[in-house]
Amino acid sequence: MHKLAFIGFGVVGQGLAEILRDKKDVLKKEEGFEAEIVAISDLMKGSIYHPNGLDIETALKVLKETGNLENYPVTPGLVKGWDSLKTIRETNADTIIEVSFTDVKTGQPAINHCKAAFESSKNVVMTNKGPVALAYKELSELAKEKGVSWGFEGTVMSGTPALRMPIATLAGNDIKEIRGILNGTTNYILTKMEDEGVSYQKALKEAQLLGYAEADPTSDVEGYDARYKIVILANYVMNAPLKVDEVSCKGITEISLKDIEEAKAEGKRWKLLAKARKENGKVVATIAPEKVEITDPLAVISGATNAIAYDCDLMGTVTLSGAGAGKIETGFSLLIDLININREGTLVKM
């Protein structure tokens, strides 16, 4: 029985909890995977812990109806009010589900959560990008030293296997270049401008109405979100110690309808491309809008879909596309990390 503690319990955490509830039997049958949630600690939604496990349905129901997990029915052994670090260090969880509300600029508190978990010999699976983009070397070495696993599939393209696919299935190739559409919001905006001839501002507003873009869209439209993701890909997939500030970054805010129309006339399309390329033994990465040929596998990726093309010495170009966000899709990214820990962690390269 795989014991889990959730640090943070927002949309993504609840997504995983729902999957674990709904897929309990099939995961046991097909994967021999059995998990139980022993703790949930959320800064705003309260904190509960029971060493013998919590009932998922009850926890979700209590949260929905009362807004606070601490209204969970009291049973002998139930503990309330432990903060995230105490939950990480002192519960009997095997694995920490790190989905806390984290400042993307500093990566905190997620980085400290990872450290505390590894130091307590607990695995971490997570979707926060900060710890991988900002502290990959330190954290991966610590996890390795402690003999635990660190899964973060969901940090790039949610559960679309942008990280695990190349490691599990393209090993033996030298991946010379990675090109990706790694941000759904900007791709939605560019697609909308091209398909409907609307302005950047109008397309952005539409993206905000649909929940693709946040009220402050800076992180997406300036390319910062994609920059974190290409740094994660460089570190994990290309094995290159790239830092965020080494990546030049230009967003889509200056793309006009005129630019879009001009590209169209040339048989091209504007895409915000994240690129990382091996050059003389190191990796050079950029985020910038680019006019791609209509025949490029990335040109046809429309709307909020994400895609990534790996240029390999043996296999040529292998392209993967799928969802880049979503409650269930990102919840699944945590599940596949857990499944792979259950398969004895052989896929987690550390």
Added chain:
Amino acid sequence: MHKLAFIGFGVVGQGLAEILRDKKDVLKKEEGFEAEIVAISDLMKGSIYHPNGLDIETALKVLKETGNLENYPVTPGLVKGWDSLKTIRETNADTIIEVSFTDVKTGQPAINHCKAAFESSKNVVMTNKGPVALAYKELSELAKEKGVSWGFEGTVMSGTPALRMPIATLAGNDIKEIRGILNGTTNYILTKMEDEGVSYQKALKEAQLLGYAEADPTSDVEGYDARYKIVILANYVMNAPLKVDEVSCKGITEISLKDIEEAKAEGKRWKLLAKARKENGKVVATIAPEKVEITDPLAVISGATNAIAYDCDLMGTVTLSGAGAGKIETGFSLLIDLININREGTLVKM
């Protein structure tokens, strides 16, 4: 040290041998993978075996210069002339590389090679489709009983991970439908007809000149090749015991330039689609040309490229595209199977 015996030594086998020669150091460093070829047995090119290993470079050179492996320099312990079954049963190989010239209709002699290998407690990695399409249940059960691994990534889309990707990275999803462009020859022909307005016959001739199509193109253009591949996908990825004769099959020989133009006018494209769909607890599969919408992820797959879309309950549609053939690409498919055996076979679902 992973000891290998090649049964058959045509283009694909030589492709793997070249990769093993060229990537020796990097595979050892990055994967802890060390392989040595102890035997090669080919019906036309001769047979050599040395329990302490053969020199790859020398074997390739002797074959190239003399056309017969048995001109390999004699050293103490070198054995010549063993046939495939004796090589499988009596050499000290851990794993059989099954790349023999096989009749696709009967799957022989590859099926017998697999049986002999499993009964001798040897792993098999291979690219022949017959054993998986025609005898999946029997062979996978035998391998399981004997505790050995059976890898066949290269049977669908060469080394593009159409089989391993879903197992390694999408586990936990119910894959409800698979749609693929699984035959490069027919996709090349359809692309050529559409892009250049040439007839089916002319496009076929061009494909034959380029080596994409064989002198007798029946297996490709009638859809039989794609039919084998969808059966392999159904059995392995969807866990459904589908048989070849249960798949309705229509090729592209009746597609005219007029059909192509009509589709274009409708904003569509003809593609030879392989489909497998779960319906009431069983899998229904078809091979047929279909007019797909230009916005379909499969519509943009042009030339000899292959692609496959997995429709998942949690992740939505995940699409993978890449090479479907080629000496090095198919050679790589054998390598990734070997690498995964080396990673303790946890990915080989049997």
